[in-house]
Amino acid sequence: MAASRNRTSPDLTTRLAAFVGDRLAAHETVCVGLSGGCDSVVLLHLLSRLGLGERLSAVHVHHGLSPNADAWAGFCQRYCNELGVPLLVRRVSVLGGSGSGLEAAARQARYSAFAEVAADCLFLAQHGGDQAETLLLNLLRGCGVTGAAAMPIERLHGGRRLLRPLLGESRADIEAYAHCHGLRWVEDESNDNPAFTRNYLRHQVMPVIGKRFPAAEFALRRAAANFGEAAELLDELAAADWAVVADGETARLAGLRTLNPARLKNLLRYRLRVLGWQVPVADRLDEFVRQLIGAAPDRHPELILEDGRMRSARGRLHWLSAQ
Numbered sequence: 401m402a403a404s405r406n407r408t409s410p411d412l413t414t415r416l417a418a419f420v421g422d423r424l425a426a427h428e429t430v431c432v433g434l435s436g437g438c439d440s441v442v443l444l445h446l447l448s449r450l451g452l453g454e455r456l457s458a459v460h461v462h463h464g465l466s467p468n469a470d471a472w473a474g475f476c477q478r479y480c481n482e483l484g485v486p487l488l489v490r491r492v493s494v495l496g497g498s499g500s501g502l503e504a505a506a507r508q509a510r511y512s513a514f515a516e517v518a519a520d521c522l523f524l525a526q527h528g529g530d531q532a533e534t535l536l537l538n539l540l541r542g543c544g545v546t547g548a549a550a551m552p553i554e555r556l557h558g559g560r561r562l563l564r565p566l567l568g569e570s571r572a573d574i575e576a577y578a579h580c581h582g583l584r585w586v587e588d589e590s591n592d593n594p595a596f597t598r599n600y601l602r603h604q605v606m607p608v609i610g611k612r613f614p615a616a617e618f619a620l621r622r623a624a625a626n627f628g629e630a631a632e633l634l635d636e637l638a639a640a641d642w643a644v645v646a647d648g649e650t651a652r653l654a655g656l657r658t659l660n661p662a663r664l665k666n667l668l669r670y671r672l673r674v675l676g677w678q679v680p681v682a683d684r685l686d687e688f689v690r691q692l693i694g695a696a697p698d699r700h701p702e703l704i705l706e707d708g709r710m711r712s713a714r715g716r717l718h719w720l721s722a723q
Contacts, residue, residue: 412569412577416446419565423554424521431519433510434458434480434487436472436586439525441479442574443566445583447523448483459517461510462491465502465590472586479584490516503596515558526551527566527574532620533601535627542682546669549628570617637663638670650716653692661689668710675719677707692717 424430430452432444447456460476462469473489480487492509494502514522531550538547554563566574578585594600609616641663645655651671656664665685672679679685684703691701692712702711708721 412442412573413446413449415569416443416565417450420447420450423563428520429455429457430521430523431488431517432456432458432485433514433522433524434460434476435525435588436460436476436479437525437588438578438583438585439527439566439571439574441583441585442577443523443525444479444483444485445581446577448485457486457488457519459488459490459514459522461513462489463494463506463509464491465494465506466588468586468589472588475586488517503598511557514562517558517560519560521561521563522557524562524564525566526564527569527571528621529571529602529606529617531567531624532617533598533606535620535624536601536605537597544669544682545627545634546631546673548624549631550624552628568621634666635670638667641667642671647716650718653712653715653717656717657693661686661693664689664693671719672705675707675721677705677719680705 430447432440432447434440434444444458458476458480460473462473466472477487477489490513492513494506494509534550535548538550541547551564551567553565553567554561556562577583590596591599592603594603606616613619641659642651645651645667651667656667659667668685668689669679680688680703688701688703688710691699695701695712700712702709706722708719708723711718711720
């Protein structure tokens, strides 16, 4: 278990208290995603000092991928016992091969477990360094504006609010808080494995960028926030367009065809996100939009997705769930 040194970090406490005061209603319950790492240990410690009482709980997702997984779950249980915070341990199965495939599968399993949490709000401990890495990763994958916004501070997930109160904080400030309060945490050995894309970026790429651009992390976080504002504007435009073309849960093709291709793609991506469906890669969406705009009356373009399909029929565009 990693331990701490003696430093002080009062500002982090003040900022988190303000975050909770601004975003949390007096009756709302909070569950913290607790991996046992430094970031989530600090987040739970901070929240435990805000007088939330029985409104506060934690969840630990046991992936079973490490020989230390049982020890991590045990550590989290002991830590929660010390704080007087109830802990739910959720065991999940992860199928994803190796490297980045395993990384993505573990994340999907983790968020599926989070969706089952019985709390109004789920708090996760991603910080500013994670945000900078996410922006770079998404850009390298050719993302659009929404992807460049990286992780939102708040969004809906599984019918509850998911919040990331540490996104504006640096790794150094979080560690300083841990040092100040004598906190202990676990170290996940997989965090040093360069086969995982994020680890490669964190250990091989970001340090090189930081030597040339010392303020790189802050600048990337600010860029993500700027992209986030742009993404909100695009969503507002899409919502306005949807109000014009919607016919119940379908959309009138005549209305859709009055939109230019970029605006139509924006509307379709927005609608898929509202439904909770996976947005297809750009090439597939481009081709579907091309077919949709130019289709003859006897043609019915269709885009098959993992969650269902978009199909043109009877002058309407339908979203047909796979379930």
